[in-house]
Each structure stands twice: as structure tokens, then as C-alpha cells.
Amino acid sequence: MTDRVKSTSATEAKGSVKEAIGKLTGDARVEAEGKAQKRQVQPSKAAPRSK
Template sequence: MRASVFAVFDEVNVSDHAKPTSAEHAKGSVKEAIGKLIGDARVEAEGKAQKQGARTPKAPSRRD
């Protein structure tokens, strides 16, 4: 049953108005919370990693 829950999160469609990184971050947050809730350290770690991967590095400041 756990695998089917996470398959849904992997197939979430991103609207044109939302940034793909925001959707990935949200999916990671949900995965992390579910991992904590069910006591599964692996799922919790996957969620944390997914959140970290969704963060984009800041662009260097421009000097004109």
C-alpha cells in the first residue's frame, strides 16, 4: 500500500502558474511528513532529499 501512495506524488501535474521546484519541494514535504507519521526513516530521508534537490541555487548578483 505504501508504494501506491508515493506513486501518486510522483505523477502530480504542475500548473503553468506554479514553479516546478515548488511542486517538488511540496512533494518532498509530504513524503517527509508521511515518513515521520508511519515511522519509516527511509521515506522520511527520501522526502528530505527531494526537498533539498528542489531548492535552486541563488543567482549571482548583477553589478551594472
């Protein structure tokens, strides 16, 4: 379980860095890649939680 959490947070961090670099440099493609990478990691909010 910790391996998945680490890789998920690492992927999200990489996406955040890409997004920030894209904003700083004005590169819309890199910024969009970062946003997409962050979105890929986040769980769907529409899916109900099981109890």
C-alpha cells in the first residue's frame, strides 16, 4: 500500500512541477500535460465510497 501512495504522490508532484514550469515559461503544452498528469492521479469524486 505504501508503494502505491508514494508513486501516486510522486506522480502528482511531477504534474504540479510541470504545470508550474509551463506557467512560468508560457508553454501551454507543458502546462496542460502537468494538469492532465495531476487529474489522472486524483480519484473520481463522482464515485461513491464503500463503507
